[in-house]
Amino acid sequence: MKRIVTMGGGTGQFTLLSGLKKYPVELSAIVTMADDGGSTGLLRDELGVLPPGDIRQCLIALSESDKTLRELFLYRFETGRLKGHNFGNLFLSALEKMTGSFDRAVKKAAEILRIRGKVIPVTLDNVRLIARFPDGRQIEHESNLGKEKITKEATFFLIPPPIANPEAVDAILGADAIILGPGNFYSSLIPNLLVPGIVETLKKTSAKKIYICNLMNKENHTSGFKVSDYLETLSKYTNGDIFDFVIYNNQRPPQELLSRYAEEGEFVDFDDVLSKKNFFGENLLSDTLYEQKSHDPLRRTLIRHDADKLAKILMELK
Amino acid sequence: MKRIVTMGGGTGQFTLLSGLKKYPVELSAIVTMADDGGSTGLLRDELGVLPPGDIRQCLIALSESDKTLRELFLYRFETGRLKGHNFGNLFLSALEKMTGSFDRAVKKAAEILRIRGKVIPVTLDNVRLIARFPDGRQIEHESNLGKEKITKEATFFLIPPPIANPEAVDAILGADAIILGPGNFYSSLIPNLLVPGIVETLKKTSAKKIYICNLMNKENHTSGFKVSDYLETLSKYTNGDIFDFVIYNNQRPPQELLSRYAEEGEFVDFDDVLSKKNFFGENLLSDTLYEQKSHDPLRRTLIRHDADKLAKILMELK
Numbered sequence: 001m002k003r004i005v006t007m008g009g010g011t012g013q014f015t016l017l018s019g020l021k022k023y024p025v026e027l028s029a030i031v032t033m034a035d036d037g038g039s040t041g042l043l044r045d046e047l048g049v050l051p052p053g054d055i056r057q058c059l060i061a062l063s064e065s066d067k068t069l070r071e072l073f074l075y076r077f078e079t080g081r082l083k084g085h086n087f088g089n090l091f092l093s094a095l096e097k098m099t100g101s102f103d104r105a106v107k108k109a110a111e112i113l114r115i116r117g118k119v120i121p122v123t124l125d126n127v128r129l130i131a132r133f134p135d136g137r138q139i140e141h142e143s144n145l146g147k148e149k150i151t152k153e154a155t156f157f158l159i160p161p162p163i164a165n166p167e168a169v170d171a172i173l174g175a176d177a178i179i180l181g182p183g184n185f186y187s188s189l190i191p192n193l194l195v196p197g198i199v200e201t202l203k204k205t206s207a208k209k210i211y212i213c214n215l216m217n218k219e220n221h222t223s224g225f226k227v228s229d230y231l232e233t234l235s236k237y238t239n240g241d242i243f244d245f246v247i248y249n250n251q252r253p254p255q256e257l258l259s260r261y262a263e264e265g266e267f268v269d270f271d272d273v274l275s276k277k278n279f280f281g282e283n284l285l286s287d288t289l290y291e292q293k294s295h296d297p298l299r300r301t302l303i304r305h306d307a308d309k310l311a312k313i314l315m316e317l318k
Numbered sequence: 319m320k321r322i323v324t325m326g327g328g329t330g331q332f333t334l335l336s337g338l339k340k341y342p343v344e345l346s347a348i349v350t351m352a353d354d355g356g357s358t359g360l361l362r363d364e365l366g367v368l369p370p371g372d373i374r375q376c377l378i379a380l381s382e383s384d385k386t387l388r389e390l391f392l393y394r395f396e397t398g399r400l401k402g403h404n405f406g407n408l409f410l411s412a413l414e415k416m417t418g419s420f421d422r423a424v425k426k427a428a429e430i431l432r433i434r435g436k437v438i439p440v441t442l443d444n445v446r447l448i449a450r451f452p453d454g455r456q457i458e459h460e461s462n463l464g465k466e467k468i469t470k471e472a473t474f475f476l477i478p479p480p481i482a483n484p485e486a487v488d489a490i491l492g493a494d495a496i497i498l499g500p501g502n503f504y505s506s507l508i509p510n511l512l513v514p515g516i517v518e519t520l521k522k523t524s525a526k527k528i529y530i531c532n533l534m535n536k537e538n539h540t541s542g543f544k545v546s547d548y549l550e551t552l553s554k555y556t557n558g559d560i561f562d563f564v565i566y567n568n569q570r571p572p573q574e575l576l577s578r579y580a581e582e583g584e585f586v587d588f589d590d591v592l593s594k595k596n597f598f599g600e601n602l603l604s605d606t607l608y609e610q611k612s613h614d615p616l617r618r619t620l621i622r623h624d625a626d627k628l629a630k631i632l633m634e635l636k
Contacts, residue, residue, distance in 0.1 A: 046398025068417065068426055075416045080364025081399045087412040094405040098393045099386065108386055112430070 012183030019311030027117030037143030330501030337629030345435035355461030568599030
């Protein structure tokens with residue numbers, strides 16, 4: 001595997017890229033454009049820009065610039081009118097406003113941060129994520145997703161219907177491997193698959209397709225999911241199972257951590273896939289409990305993947 | 319003249335540096351730290367940072383990075399909670415908050431912007447400018463200066479009394495020439511001289527000292543000033559005349575422009591210094607009427623110095 005494409009968003013993709021970049025591979029990160037919460041949501045609303053947050057995390061993960069610049073991109077203002085705004089987001093949004101193009105802004109930021117690889121928005125259209133339930137109810141906007149329970153019967157889509165970024169299509173077609181996840185299932189992974197053309201391209205490419213299952217279920221999103229539930233739900237969006245390999249964690253986090261951080265959700269059970277071919281269970285838990293710094297993109301997740309373990313198992317796939 | 323130090327702030331210093339950097343000289347810009355209006359003032363109030371605005375302008379003037387990055391530093395947000403904030407100011411303030419040091423932030427920004435020369439805050443202390451009148455009234459803060467008329471009897475000082483930045487002192491001592499102005503007289507020039515140690519160092523250095531007089535008087539600041547009034551007032555802050563050369567403009571701007579932009583103040587008369595030795599009158603007017611772009615630092619001044627004419631007359635001084 002030489003040319004690797006990751007697909008997702010948020011903390012999960014940051015971790016994955018951080019691990020993979022230690023190997024001599026060509027990396028492209030295809031990134032969700034549905035985020036509209038927090039600093040990103042404010043910028044979308046107030047400046048009319050495309051969502052910078054997930055892109056920023058990938059840029060930092062692949063950056064080979066010095067520590068100060070990388071930390072600056074993660075810096076979050078803590079007081080006044082700027083409170084909650086992330087500097088890297090402001091950077092991307094100012095560049096977008098100035099150049100009139102999110103695409104140019106991402107490329108310029110990539111140059112300044114000296115990234116190894118590519119960071120590719122899955123679409124360059126201004127989209128919002130919608131979940132629709134069989135009874136007609138809708139949850140509008142990604143940032144509202146957690147507010148009520150998402151059932152398996154919900155259907156997700158993007159409005160207005162976007163056009164896939166041609167660079168994303170090219171990256172998928174030219175890849176040796178495509179990795180979906182880890183990441184927030186409905187907020188970060190599915191929105192990539194909802195962009196017309198992406199699933200078709202995933203089916204067309206000769207690349208191996210790998211799904212990395214989350215460690216924890218997210219409350220109101222994937223409550224009660226086992227590994228097989230993730231795959232079953234995925235296949236609804238990919239029109240059938242497309243994955244050659246599935247990677248999951250088989251190590252239960254310490255009970256003390258599970259109960260202390262119960263709000264993060266529940267551990268994902270894997271007994272349903274134990275004997276399945278091409279399903280790889282490993283201890284993927286990070287055993288470092290990082291200090292929660294304001295500029296640490298991982299601060300919101302305490303039970304998380306170990307970047308190096310994740311990269312190692314991926315690089316050993318045949 | 320090989321090692322040139324400019325001293326001031328704002329648009330004037332930006333113009334001067336832009337002109338001088340075309341010559342093979344070593345440039346150091348010593349910059350006022352008293353600004354507290356606009357975006358800079360908000361950042362000082364809400365984040366407790368040192369004033370980034372004047373520093374940013376000098377960094378841009380000396381930057382050898384590409385146009386996009388320089389323009390980004392000048393970009394001003396136009397909507398939402400970020401309205402009026404200048405991106406370069408946010409950059410410096412985020413770096414300051416993150417590194418805990420304005421000095422380190424300026425040096426890091428200088429590195430990112432690939433500046434030729436040095437940009438040196440006159441002090442690293444958090445100061446405010448005060449004007450006190452003989453009757454005991456005070457105008458507090460630089461940004462309030464224009465609100466009532468400043469008389470020649472006013473006394474200016476900084477609180478709390480700051481310590482001069484040792485790098486500013488070293489730059490003055492090591493210079494071949496020191497240039498004060500052009501720039502807003504009380505807001506940008508005088509605050510540099512109010513930092514204890516700066517005037518003493520100006521007297522100690524063997525550098526030639528040059529004053530560049532403004533083109534226009536500023537209403538409520540220097541109304542009715544002729545060139546000699548500027549020098550007389552300066553000598554109050556330098557304890558006697560310290561300038562080897564005085565440069566002034568001797569070309570009246572077109573009457574149409576003068577009346578159209580009457581709010582910019584009145585033309586500075588120079589008949590009082592016509593026969594004086596080492597006073598050089600030249601046509602220093604810029605005859606380009608720039609489009610007023612939001613990222614143009616000169617947009618607030620329509621009658622202004624020509625950077626190249628200014629640099630040329632300076633480089634010809636013996």
